[in-house]
Amino acid sequence: MSVYLVSVGAEEWFGDEEDGWDEVAAALNAELRRRGAPPYEDVPLAA
Numbered sequence: 001m002s003v004y005l006v007s008v009g010a011e012e013w014f015g016d017e018e019d020g021w022d023e024v025a026a027a028l029n030a031e032l033r034r035r036g037a038p039p040y041e042d043v044p045l046a047a
Helices: 010-014 022-034
Strands: none
Touching: 010 022
């Protein structure tokens, strides 16, 4: 199974804005850790 995060940067993903993704990010990272995978932090910017 794969998950692709498109157009979501770490600031929006982990921010605590009203319409932010913080609850989803926490749940996804918990599941990734449970499966032995690293948490989503951010993708490096293209050079």
